[in-house]
Amino acid sequence: MRVIDVFSNNFDKILGKKRRIKFIILHYTGMQSTIESISRLKSQKFKVSCHYLISKNGYVYRLVSEKNVAWHAGKSRWREFVNLNICSVGIEIQNKGHGKNYEMYGIKQVSAVRKLCQKLRKKYKIPLKNILGHSDISPLRKKDPGEKFPWKLIIYIPSIKKLSKKKIKEKKSLIRENFFKNLKLIGYRYFKIKTKKPTDRMIIKAFQMRYFPEKVSGKIDKKTYILSQLLAQK
Ligand SMILES: [Zn+2]
Numbered sequence: 001m002r003v004i005d006v007f008s009n010n011f012d013k014i015l016g017k018k019r020r021i022k023f024i025i026l027h028y029t030g031m032q033s034t035i036e037s038i039s040r041l042k043s044q045k046f047k048v049s050c051h052y053l054i055s056k057n058g059y060v061y062r063l064v065s066e067k068n069v070a071w072h073a074g075k076s077r078w079r080e081f082v083n084l085n086i087c088s089v090g091i092e093i094q095n096k097g098h099g100k101n102y103e104m105y106g107i108k109q110v111s112a113v114r115k116l117c118q119k120l121r122k123k124y125k126i127p128l129k130n131i132l133g134h135s136d137i138s139p140l141r142k143k144d145p146g147e148k149f150p151w152k153l154i155i156y157i158p159s160i161k162k163l164s165k166k167k168i169k170e171k172k173s174l175i176r177e178n179f180f181k182n183l184k185l186i187g188y189r190y191f192k193i194k195t196k197k198p199t200d201r202m203i204i205k206a207f208q209m210r211y212f213p214e215k216v217s218g219k220i221d222k223k224t225y226i227l228s229q230l231l232a233q234k
Pocket residue numbers: 026027028072134142144
């Protein structure tokens with residue numbers, strides 16, 4: 001894989017020991033072009049960066065060395081992990097983003113994301129389920145890479161067809177609570193199992209953008225619920 005080096009100064013060094021990389025975090029840039037994205041990811045003013053940036057036509061740029069901590073995730077949580085910058089590689093994928101002519105990802109672009117993920121997974125022994133979107137780890141603040149990102153080409157997603165035949169056995173009154181119990185087991189945070197919050201919708205949407213992009217409603221419908229059950233058992 002050809003990598004083009006474009007140096008960004010926006011990173012932290014880990015002093016002494018080597019950094020333990022456990023996650024790959026995928027983002028979209030939310031910028032109009034790759035050139036604009038690079039300039040922001042290098043800018044001293046914005047203080048953001050990533051390890052890799054993948055252009056629309058699948059070029060791979062490296063901005064920060066994997067051994068250093070890039071500034072891509074910000075405030076974030078997943079399972080017992082807090083501030084995932086420390087233990088992840090951040091990949092920005094060029095896309096204008098929601099509300100700015102959110103576009104389909106390119107075929108060459110997705111193929112480059114796949115190859116890069118495969119390479120990193122092998123190198124750091126990262127399980128498939130540890131490839132996450134920014135919206136998974138910061139669901140109250142972020143929507144990237146969003147429902148147009150073809151997660152099914154990157155991670156395991158139970159088939160929707162099979163789900164249609166399944167029945168929900170639980171009482172209706174328990175659905176919400178059980179759903180969030182499942183999400184907690186999967187790794188999502190920023191909600192309470194017993195207490196409803198207005199922000200719950202954003203968590204449900206984050207889950208749907210990844211696992212059920214055909215229907216990002218923010219509501220726990222049957223398929224969304226069953227998906228959560230299947231994934232929590234994994
Ligand atoms: Zn992001």
